Amino acid sequence: MEIKALGCEPLSLRRVFIKDGHTLDVYRKDGGYKSLKKAMTMTQDAIIQEVKDSALRGRGGAGFPTGMKWSFVPRDNPKPKYIVCNADESEPGSFKDRYLMEYDPHALIEGMLIAGFALGSNTGYIYGRGEYRYLLDIMDVAIKEAREAGILGEKVLGNKDFSFDLHTHTGAGAYICGEETALLSSLEGFRGHPRMKPPFPAIEGLYASPTIVNNVETLTSIPQIIEMGGIKWRDLGTEKSGGTKLWSISGHVKKPGVYELPMGYADMEKFIMKDCGGMLRKDKDLKAVIPGGSSVYIMNAGQIIGQNVTLDYEGLVAAGSMLGTGGMMVMDETVDIMESTKNLTEFYKHESCGWCTPCREGTDWLVKIFNRISTGEGRPEDAQLLLDICDNMEGKSFCPLADAAAWPIQSAIRQFPGDFKKWLFDNVSSNGVKPNVQ
Numbered sequence: 001m002e003i004k005a006l007g008c009e010p011l012s013l014r015r016v017f018i019k020d021g022h023t024l025d026v027y028r029k030d031g032g033y034k035s036l037k038k039a040m041t042m043t044q045d046a047i048i049q050e051v052k053d054s055a056l057r058g059r060g061g062a063g064f065p066t067g068m069k070w071s072f073v074p075r076d077n078p079k080p081k082y083i084v085c086n087a088d089e090s091e092p093g094s095f096k097d098r099y100l101m102e103y104d105p106h107a108l109i110e111g112m113l114i115a116g117f118a119l120g121s122n123t124g125y126i127y128g129r130g131e132y133r134y135l136l137d138i139m140d141v142a143i144k145e146a147r148e149a150g151i152l153g154e155k156v157l158g159n160k161d162f163s164f165d166l167h168t169h170t171g172a173g174a175y176i177c178g179e180e181t182a183l184l185s186s187l188e189g190f191r192g193h194p195r196m197k198p199p200f201p202a203i204e205g206l207y208a209s210p211t212i213v214n215n216v217e218t219l220t221s222i223p224q225i226i227e228m229g230g231i232k233w234r235d236l237g238t239e240k241s242g243g244t245k246l247w248s249i250s251g252h253v254k255k256p257g258v259y260e261l262p263m264g265y266a267d268m269e270k271f272i273m274k275d276c277g278g279m280l281r282k283d284k285d286l287k288a289v290i291p292g293g294s295s296v297y298i299m300n301a302g303q304i305i306g307q308n309v310t311l312d313y314e315g316l317v318a319a320g321s322m323l324g325t326g327g328m329m330v331m332d333e334t335v336d337i338m339e340s341t342k343n344l345t346e347f348y349k350h351e352s353c354g355w356c357t358p359c360r361e362g363t364d365w366l367v368k369i370f371n372r373i374s375t376g377e378g379r380p381e382d383a384q385l386l387l388d389i390c391d392n393m394e395g396k397s398f399c400p401l402a403d404a405a406a407w408p409i410q411s412a413i414r415q416f417p418g419d420f421k422k423w424l425f426d427n428v429s430s431n432g433v434k435p436n437v438q
């Protein structure tokens, strides 16, 4: 497992390489909480402007500009305001946030404090999935250290006008609780169902009060931005995709791990084939890559090799996919894409919260058809049937989980028609394996 920065100094990963970097003592010696002190000398508008200037886009998957989101919070609203960190990290293929919380918990606390100061909030919550209990235990230790040092609680660092405290909360491991409004429902103690948007959480979120929900990586970038200045931080990346980004790489590469790259890193082929050590088995070629966590379009090798795909939001859209969370899954030619897509679809069916019909019924039907195909009972028209069901889900459901379930299937059939044809017409996988019929 590699953890390294390429093409830039480690910023988000900086304290992974420092012994005891997770402790308050070492964090402070390494310049920790200086950005908070600096932020507290600035106006709220000036902090939000720095974040806007940084071109930081939310690292939780949707890529919404963070400064713009912060500017939506009505600061004259008399209700309490909340800063919520989305530490659910439930997207298959994504495993970056866990390293930030494990190795650099104080950077997250500092980012949330700065957000709290900028938006007039006194309370923050860190919401993680049930499996991340051990990380929230690490966060609790760091929160206690910060409280005892006067960094959290009443009068932050002696500032009589600013109090801020933080609490951790675990869900029970439901993927949907990573969706920001379902997360807020769960945090309030209700079942984790998504809520109607608008109103967006920035206007009416936790306890119907203005709430900012940001991903772990987004919030840990905030102290860097305040320290360097927004423009300087943006210039580490590109004009539209500022800063650096963490990528979680798994699958058939020799050196899977978490890599920090400047936005706009060139290029995807070099990254996979050289930086990540190339294909795991040297006699097996690259077949497919899901570049941004399971909820984005799958790419075939032809979309990557020789195509100079830059690793940023714009580059991946131009190449036919999306950046998502940066959870890159690499597959060699031994993988049958019908089977890998079936596997993902089973996940989405399991995780559909059941609230709305197109997603609840659609994911169930998709799995039924995939099961039929994989047991050798597939029909020639089944690929079209899968696409029709996806069409009835995409954009027609209550929250984006249904889109996330449809996109892998639509792109798999588009990019790997041969794998589906083999199953539908010859009843064998692309590797010639016969179905295992009981």
Ligand SMILES: Cc1cc2nc3c(=O)[nH]c(=O)nc-3n(C[C@H](O)[C@H](O)[C@H](O)COP(=O)(O)O)c2cc1C
Pocket: 057, 058, 059, 060, 061, 062, 063, 064, 066, 086, 087, 088, 089, 090, 091, 175, 176, 177, 178, 179, 180, 181, 213, 214, 215, 216, 218, 219, 399, 400, 401, 404
């Ligand atoms: C089904 C689903 C699951 C999600 N899971 C996560 C997650 O685990 N972590 C996360 O940060 N964002 C997740 N998101 C995105 C959040 O809804 C939200 O956009 C994000 O937390 C906002 O933070 P950001 O602006 O910093 O990215 C998910 C979205 C959907 C639709």
Ligand code: SF4
Pocket: 176, 194, 351, 352, 353, 354, 355, 356, 357, 359, 360, 397, 398, 399, 400, 401, 402
């Ligand atoms: S789209 Fe799926 S996960 Fe989202 S509300 Fe509807 S049933 Fe629930």
